[in-house]
Amino acid sequence: MIRGSRRHPGFLAAMAHRLSGLLLALFLPAHFLVLGLAIESEAALEGAIRWTDQPLVKIGEWGLVVLLTLHLCLGLRVLALEFLPWRDSRKALIGIGVAASLLVGVLFIFNLG
Amino acid sequence: MIEARLYLLQRGSALLLGPLVLIHLGLILYAIGDGLSAAEILERTRGSLAWALFYGVFVLAAAVHAPIGLRNLAREWLSWRGASLDLATFVFGLILLALGLRAVWAVVGGGA
Numbered sequence: 202m203i204r205g206s207r208r209h210p211g212f213l214a215a216m217a218h219r220l221s222g223l224l225l226a227l228f229l230p231a232h233f234l235v236l237g238l239a240i241e242s243e244a245a246l247e248g249a250i251r252w253t254d255q256p257l258v259k260i261g262e263w264g265l266v267v268l269l270t271l272h273l274c275l276g277l278r279v280l281a282l283e284f285l286p287w288r289d290s291r292k293a294l295i296g297i298g299v300a301a302s303l304l305v306g307v308l309f310i311f312n313l314g
Numbered sequence: 315m316i317e318a319r320l321y322l323l324q325r326g327s328a329l330l331l332g333p334l335v336l337i338h339l340g341l342i343l344y345a346i347g348d349g350l351s352a353a354e355i356l357e358r359t360r361g362s363l364a365w366a367l368f369y370g371v372f373v374l375a376a377a378v379h380a381p382i383g384l385r386n387l388a389r390e391w392l393s394w395r396g397a398s399l400d401l402a403t404f405v406f407g408l409i410l411l412a413l414g415l416r417a418v419w420a421v422v423g424g425g426a
Contacts, residue, residue, distance in 0.1 A: 219387060226380040229410055233373075236417035239356060246420075247352035266342060273335045276328050283325070304333050308340070310364070 218275035221268040228265055316400075320382050327379040334372045359421040366422040373414030381407040 206212055238245040253262060285296075345354065359365045385403040388394040 219383075222380070222383045223387060226384050229376065229380060230413055233410070233413035233417040237413065237420045239352065239420035240416070243352045243356055246355070250350055250352055253350075266339065269335060270339060273332065273339075277332065280325065280328060280332075300333070304336060307333070308337065 214275055214278060217271060218279065221272040221275070224268055225265070225272060320385070323378055324382040324386075327375045327382075330371070330375045331379055334368070334375065337368070338372070356421060360423070362422060366418060369418045369422075370415065373411065373418060377407050377411035377414060380410060 235249045236246070238249055253259065381403045384406065385399060388399055388402075
């Protein structure tokens with residue numbers, strides 16, 4: 202029974218959510234330290250960015266972007282399961298619409314700047 | 315009681331992080347379009363109150379969200395419990411907050 206449940210898409214989603222979160226959490230300090238190089242000089246930050254031009258590092262960066270997207274989407278799944286009403290899904294769609302509108306509004310303001 | 319509070323903090327920070335991550339991903343895809351460089355990043359962020367606020371809130375939410383998530387994994391996968399785990403969670407959160415705010419300062423206001 203346990204073996205069977207581990208092949209369930211819900212189990213795989215939960216596991217992928219956790220593993221992506223773990224890897225992202227471990228990456229964050231390094232990400233912050235690299236950006237912090239700009240305190241030293243623009244050249245120091247540029248040097249770190251040029252280091253990421255290596256193919257293997259690029260693959261790692263690609264992996265992180267995919268992991269971040271995956272963690273976001275699987276997180277939305279958790280929030281939907283826990284907080285959205287199971288039956289009246291039209292209200293949920295309205296909520297998503299309002300959230301999307303706010304997001305586009307924020308993006309517009311940033312484009313103005 | 316602490317578990318209920320951490321659960322709410324985890325879900326609350328997740329709600330905040332959702333749109334922030336979406337914008338961050340969009341910016342990443344936009345920024346790498348013509349090659350990433352320090353000059354391009356700093357030109358966008360230096361002196362920008364909007365980006366300072368955006369990434370300041372982002373760092374704060376991530377510094378709450380990530381340690382609680384790791385704490386959950388430590389409890390379930392390593393059976394780590396008790397005060398030592400709570401202390402480790404708190405310290406990791408503080409480290410993320412300090413390094414993150416330092417990074418925001420670096421790209422918005424700091425440097426030469």
